Amino acid sequence: MLGIKQLVKTYENGHQAVKGVSLEIKKGEFLVLVGPSGCGKSSILRSIAGLESISGGEIHLGGRRVDTEKPALRDIAMVFQNYALYPHMSVYDNLAYGLKNRGVSKPEIQSKIEKVAKTLKIEEYLDRKPAKLSGGQRQRVAMGRAIVRDPQLFLFDEPLSNLDAALRAHMRLEIKKLQRELGVTSVYVTHDQVEAMTLADRIVVLNKGEIEQVGTPAEVYHQPASTFVASFIGSPAMNFIPAVIDEGYLTVGEQQLYLSDYAHLNNETVTLGIRPEHAEILSLSNKTESLSHSPLNLNLQISVVEPLGPNQLVHGKVESTSFIAVTPEMELDQSADLSLVINKENLHIFGKDSKRIPPIKEAVANPISAQEIGDVSTETLSSAIA
Amino acid sequence: MKSNKITDHLILMVGALFMLIPIWLIFASSTHNPNTIVSEGLQWLPGDNMVAIYDEAWNKSLGFSDAVTAKSMIINSMIMGLGFAFGKIVISMMAAFALVYFRLPYATAWFWLIFVTLLLPLEVRIIPSYEVVAGLGLLNSYTGLILPLIASATATFFFRQFFKTIPDELLEAAQLDNAGPFRFLIDILLPLSKTMIAAIFIIMFVVGWNQYLWPIMMTTDESYNTIVMGIKQVLNNINETSLPRYDYAFAMVILAMLPPILVVVLFQRWFVKGLVESEK
Numbered sequence: 001m002l003g004i005k006q007l008v009k010t011y012e013n014g015h016q017a018v019k020g021v022s023l024e025i026k027k028g029e030f031l032v033l034v035g036p037s038g039c040g041k042s043s044i045l046r047s048i049a050g051l052e053s054i055s056g057g058e059i060h061l062g063g064r065r066v067d068t069e070k071p072a073l074r075d076i077a078m079v080f081q082n083y084a085l086y087p088h089m090s091v092y093d094n095l096a097y098g099l100k101n102r103g104v105s106k107p108e109i110q111s112k113i114e115k116v117a118k119t120l121k122i123e124e125y126l127d128r129k130p131a132k133l134s135g136g137q138r139q140r141v142a143m144g145r146a147i148v149r150d151p152q153l154f155l156f157d158e159p160l161s162n163l164d165a166a167l168r169a170h171m172r173l174e175i176k177k178l179q180r181e182l183g184v185t186s187v188y189v190t191h192d193q194v195e196a197m198t199l200a201d202r203i204v205v206l207n208k209g210e211i212e213q214v215g216t217p218a219e220v221y222h223q224p225a226s227t228f229v230a231s232f233i234g235s236p237a238m239n240f241i242p243a244v245i246d247e248g249y250l251t252v253g254e255q256q257l258y259l260s261d262y263a264h265l266n267n268e269t270v271t272l273g274i275r276p277e278h279a280e281i282l283s284l285s286n287k288t289e290s291l292s293h294s295p296l297n298l299n300l301q302i303s304v305v306e307p308l309g310p311n312q313l314v315h316g317k318v319e320s321t322s323f324i325a326v327t328p329e330m331e332l333d334q335s336a337d338l339s340l341v342i343n344k345e346n347l348h349i350f351g352k353d354s355k356r357i358p359p360i361k362e363a364v365a366n367p368i369s370a371q372e373i374g375d376v377s378t379e380t381l382s383s384a385i386a
Numbered sequence: 387m388k389s390n391k392i393t394d395h396l397i398l399m400v401g402a403l404f405m406l407i408p409i410w411l412i413f414a415s416s417t418h419n420p421n422t423i424v425s426e427g428l429q430w431l432p433g434d435n436m437v438a439i440y441d442e443a444w445n446k447s448l449g450f451s452d453a454v455t456a457k458s459m460i461i462n463s464m465i466m467g468l469g470f471a472f473g474k475i476v477i478s479m480m481a482a483f484a485l486v487y488f489r490l491p492y493a494t495a496w497f498w499l500i501f502v503t504l505l506l507p508l509e510v511r512i513i514p515s516y517e518v519v520a521g522l523g524l525l526n527s528y529t530g531l532i533l534p535l536i537a538s539a540t541a542t543f544f545f546r547q548f549f550k551t552i553p554d555e556l557l558e559a560a561q562l563d564n565a566g567p568f569r570f571l572i573d574i575l576l577p578l579s580k581t582m583i584a585a586i587f588i589i590m591f592v593v594g595w596n597q598y599l600w601p602i603m604m605t606t607d608e609s610y611n612t613i614v615m616g617i618k619q620v621l622n623n624i625n626e627t628s629l630p631r632y633d634y635a636f637a638m639v640i641l642a643m644l645p646p647i648l649v650v651v652l653f654q655r656w657f658v659k660g661l662v663e664s665e666k
Binding site: 084 | 553555556558559560561562563564565569573574577578
């Protein structure tokens, strides 16, 4: 459907925002580009839209090359961060403008707008000016302007960042429902990992103009390809502890643990990644079961406890690196160390290049995906080290 | 704080009176018999001659050939003021559009080059300007009156600054909506600039109306006289008569002031309305 090949975008000031990104997007797929500011996600989106010229590579849409075409001819609609509604036009005229400029007849425009207004429940506001609408309503109108043209591809440029938290969650759901309903291929840019996880069919995590990982939300969460992805996806961020693996024996501080999946590693310095939500308090976990699996035990020196309501964040130190654990709401003795257990399956091992080292069984069971991860690693190696 | 308010108002009132009293004196005096003005000086209270004198000032010629009346001169001034204002708005808006929205090499340098022309007002370049217009055979024509003064650095500057405040996303949305540069200018920029246009219209109309030096150089044919020139002429003419018709001259001054005042009042309302309504 949409194919991006080795896209490069260098700005006039010499800054290379996108460094050879390749992506394939299937029809009807909802792809989310996520990354911190300056990672090139917006540049990619704007290049697809044609709002920025590209410095290298190709963009194909529905079987034809579009990167040399004018934005209006690409059959793409975009929802902007600040909505970009025409302030002097009524909602109806805002929706009609693109169609009018494409020579669609008036009765047809009207029937299309009525249909879209019904879908989006904005029928009552069609006569109003954007200034008289609330944030959520403007958001709907901005979506309507994209939908009414019935394009091949939808682009979203952080469309929810101007809304307050409650409305954002609501609109997020609406966007998802609408996208499923219309089945239109979409590319969505955000810096919010929650939005990325909830909306996406596939997530593309970007860092410094390069792809760190492409995968389903579950893959990105459970098998992060690098420490960058691991710390970016999930909140609070993953904890990292230095460790050593020698023929499957993982040494963390004083403790040693045998991991059969990593028996192929010889005396390697690694980074051990543990998600805060996977650190359980020893006294609460089922001791016999845990012991039979021989989990990793860590002693957390508590410094601060942040209550969140249903649970709490316990900040502290493990092996003199900072560590966060999510625990159920409970009183904790802050003077004593907190004993945590982490199941073996929930340990993430990253090599010195900060790339994920896949366990053997994963590599055997799913050789293709492991190969893909490997490919990405070599591509992004240089930047990750830099 | 309160005493401050009182002084503020006092200063305002003194200022307003300072400006309004001369106008009132002229208006009040214009309605008196010329004898009264000559013997007793300016009058504070209106006399009984109001309708007659304004009718005379509007319709009758004094000191000119018959065809030239206040009416014909005001029409000339109107043409000049409107041509001035519209021409300047159109030209400076297009210039600003090009400067802001097109990838013009050295756009900033071009802009400053335009801006620098402010250092060369008409008075400095009046001889070469006259030469050019005379060479083009435009003496004694409306085109000659308006065209040489129609480019405005000030208006270009205002439009440029305004266009820069319009979010880029609007341009991008318009691009995706298949609006070319011209469509974008007409459909998006023009309606958004309404307030700006009203403001520039007020300023430029008044400037055009008040042009004195250029029309005096340009026109030898009395039928092209503007009202501002006309007042001076009338004063010259009547001063030489035995009973100077100051009432007539004063009435003409009041008539000459009316159109700019109307423009300011009308457009200011529109201007304020635009300011209130067009929040982004």
